[in-house]
Amino acid sequence: MTDTISGLPFWEIRFDADGDPGQEAATAIDEIGTLGITDLVVFSHGWNNSPDTARRLYDGWFGELAPQLTHVTTSRPVHVGLVGVFWPSQRWSDEPIPDFQPSVRPRAADSGAAGVRARPEPGVAASPTIDDVTLEGLKHLFPKGDAQLDRMAALLAQPPTSAAAEEFLQQMQDFSNATAVASDDEPGMLRDEAKPLFDRYLAALRDSGVAIAPDAGGEAGLADSLGGIWHGAKEALRQLTYYQMKNRAGVVGEHGLGPFVGRLAAGAPAIRVHLVGHSFGARVVSYALAGLPPALDPSPVKSVTLLEGAFSHFAFAAELPFDAKRAGGLAGRMQRIDGPLVVCFSSHDDAVGTFYPLASIAAGEDSAAADDRFYRWGGMGHDGAQAVQAKLDVLQPATIEANYRFVPGQALNVDASETVCRGGPPSGAHSDIVHPELTWVVLKAGGIVP
Numbered sequence: 001m002t003d004t005i006s007g008l009p010f011w012e013i014r015f016d017a018d019g020d021p022g023q024e025a026a027t028a029i030d031e032i033g034t035l036g037i038t039d040l041v042v043f044s045h046g047w048n049n050s051p052d053t054a055r056r057l058y059d060g061w062f063g064e065l066a067p068q069l070t071h072v073t074t075s076r077p078v079h080v081g082l083v084g085v086f087w088p089s090q091r092w093s094d095e096p097i098p099d100f101q102p103s104v105r106p107r108a109a110d111s112g113a114a115g116v117r118a119r120p121e122p123g124v125a126a127s128p129t130i131d132d133v134t135l136e137g138l139k140h141l142f143p144k145g146d147a148q149l150d151r152m153a154a155l156l157a158q159p160p161t162s163a164a165a166e167e168f169l170q171q172m173q174d175f176s177n178a179t180a181v182a183s184d185d186e187p188g189m190l191r192d193e194a195k196p197l198f199d200r201y202l203a204a205l206r207d208s209g210v211a212i213a214p215d216a217g218g219e220a221g222l223a224d225s226l227g228g229i230w231h232g233a234k235e236a237l238r239q240l241t242y243y244q245m246k247n248r249a250g251v252v253g254e255h256g257l258g259p260f261v262g263r264l265a266a267g268a269p270a271i272r273v274h275l276v277g278h279s280f281g282a283r284v285v286s287y288a289l290a291g292l293p294p295a296l297d298p299s300p301v302k303s304v305t306l307l308e309g310a311f312s313h314f315a316f317a318a319e320l321p322f323d324a325k326r327a328g329g330l331a332g333r334m335q336r337i338d339g340p341l342v343v344c345f346s347s348h349d350d351a352v353g354t355f356y357p358l359a360s361i362a363a364g365e366d367s368a369a370a371d372d373r374f375y376r377w378g379g380m381g382h383d384g385a386q387a388v389q390a391k392l393d394v395l396q397p398a399t400i401e402a403n404y405r406f407v408p409g410q411a412l413n414v415d416a417s418e419t420v421c422r423g424g425p426p427s428g429a430h431s432d433i434v435h436p437e438l439t440w441v442v443l444k445a446g447g448i449v450p
Contacts, residue, residue, distance in 0.1 A: 005058065005059055005062040006063050006066030006067070007066060008066050008069075009031075010081070010083070010084065011028040011081070011084070012055075012086060013086065013257075013260065014085075014087070015256035015257070017087075017251070017252070018251065018255065018256075019252045019253075019257075020255075021256055029263055029267055030267075032081055032271070033267050033268045037081035037268070038077060038080070038270070038272060039079070039271075039302075040080075040082070040264070040271060041080065041081070041442065041446075042085065042261070042276065042285070043057075043082070043083065043084055044085035044276070044277040044278070044282075045057055045058075045084075045085065045087075045278060045281045046089065046277065046279025046280035046281035046284075046310060047242050050090065050091055053091060055084070057434075058082075060434040061433065061434050061438075062082050064435065065439035065442070068440060068443055068449065069443075069448070071449045073449070074448070074449075085284065087256070088141055088248065089248070089249075089280060090141050090241075092238055126210050126212060128156055128228075128230035128234050129230075130153040130156055130234065142175070142241070144179050145179045148172075151171050152168055152171045152175070155171070155233075156168075156234055160230050162195070165233065166194045168198075168237075169190075169193075169194040169233075172236065172240055173190050176190055176240060176244070180247070181244070181247035181250070181251055187240060187360055188361050188377075189236065189240075189358065189359050195229065198229050198230075198233045199229070201231075201233075201236045201358065202231055202235070204354050205232070205235055205425075207354070208425040208428065209426070210426050212228045212231050235426075239355055240359065242356075242359070243359045245280055246310060249280040249283040249287070250287040251287075252287075253283060253285060253287030253288040253290070253291060254287040255291060257285065257287075258288040258289065258290060258291020259291050261275075261288060261292060261301065262291075264300070265300035266293075271300055272300065272446065273300045273301050274302055274305070274442060274445070275301055275303070275304045275305070276305045277304075277306055278308060278309075278431075279308055279310045279430065280311065282307065282308070282309030282311060282380060282381075283309065283311040286309075286330055288301075289301065289330065289333040289334075290333055292336055299336050301336065301337050302337070302338050302339040302446050302447065303339040303340055303442065303445040305344065305441060305445055306342065306343045306380055307344050307433045308345065308349050308351075308352060308380075308381035308429075308431075309352070309381045310352050310381055312377070312378075312379065313380045313383060313386040314386055314387055315329050315330045316333065316334050316385055316411065317386065317388055318331045318332070320387065321386075334388070334409055337409060338408060339406070339409075339446065339447070340410060340411070340412055340445050341410070342406070342414060342442075343384045343411060343412070344395065344416045344438060345380060345413065345414070345416065346415075346419075346429050347417045348423070348432075349381045349420070349427075349430045350423075350425070351381075351427035352380070352381035352382045353378075353428070355426065356378075356381075357374045357377035357378055361374075381430070384411075384415075385413060388411045391405045391407075391412050393405060393412060393414050394415050395415065395437050395441070398439070399440075402440060404444055406444070406445055416437070419438075420433065420435070420438075
């Protein structure tokens with residue numbers, strides 16, 4: 001049955017890990033047609049979300065969008081409906097829960113130069129162990145990897161040794177093999193040796209502002225070399241589970257959301273669909289383009305907006321800058337949008353700017369400089385879509401005077417760093433997305449407001 005957010009009809013659509021929808025999908029399709037919805041805004045959450053957290057995101061974000069519809073002045077009738085996508089992903093319980101509340105942009109006097117965020121002060125020392133709540137949640141999310149998860153949790157609860165670190169990496173590799181999605185590559189970090197890999201994540205945690213206490217105990221004579229190594233190992237595992245969630249997001253988009261939009265358009269041919277995704281949810285809505293029935297012409301998707309997208313910034317590229325013989329996984333799919341692709345990014349997103357590429361990098365795989373390797377494996381949420389001749393605009397106030405260079409079938413990168421800048425370690429501003437400026441971008445891109 002139809003729910004509401006801020007007076008607008010709202011439907012929850014759930015997909016399992018294979019993209020199979022729940023019964024509510026068919027009900028929603030019937031009700032959307034019956035209510036005469038002209039414009040459907042479909043939002044997918046990303047990593048780091050429980051269902052309750054995802055619903056808070058939808059309440060907060062759509063709560064910003066709803067009052068902006070008073071500015072609708074198009075010549076066509078506009079009746080907006082909302083969809084929140086739910087798919088199997090999980091926030092680790094030791095991470096701060098995003099509040100998804102509207103946040104006031106810091107004044108220049110408080111934040112320094114536009115787009116510059118001071119390095120956060122270190123917080124409470126992180127624990128290198130996995131708590132029972134997180135462990136059980138991960139085993140539910142990845143049932144094929146429950147044996148490896150149990151063993152890794154047990155290792156983290158013991159004093160670190162070189163042999164234990166090597167075993168932890170082997171368990172990560174076994175977990176990856178057990179839970180992998182066939183169409184995706186293994187994360188490059190699993191080709192590294194244990195200590196360099198875990199040290200790299202330990203350094204990233206410290207750089208992000210996480211306070212690290214030395215691991216208790218440890219191998220005699222190696223206290224200095226192993227200090228904090230379990231923190232790095234735990235973070236590597238966290239990012240591996242997120243990598244697998246990223247892979248799952250593509251499956252949900254292509255085999256779940258895309259066909260859902262197709263069935264919706266078959267029953268309501270005039271409907272205009274506007275896809276929005278946050279984090280790995282940006283991958284869900286992007287891969288939905290690959291799952292649209294090819295016979296739909298023109299496409300019912302009139303805009304796609306990615307908020308801090310946690311997947312490759314080369315995904316839509318016809319040629320990769322470092323290998324002209326290869327293309328991005330979504331090359332050619334931008335043409336399935338009967339409108340613009342909008343990629344909102346922030347330099348303050350440490351989750352995508354720092355931790356996301358680390359999962360793909362194998363330290364010894366080439367001689368490129370670190371910055372080049374990070375560019376090769378970078379994410380949408382850090383610097384926008386790359387190698388697609390995208391234009392660049394800066395996020396503007398939510399007023400009718402806002403002027404973006406939207407072009408159907410082309411990408412527009414929107415630098416939101418001045419607004420999307422709030423958040424502590426280790427993820428930075430990754431979840432700072434509930435802003436009227438961002439909801440206004442979606443309405444503008446979709447031609448819902450002038």
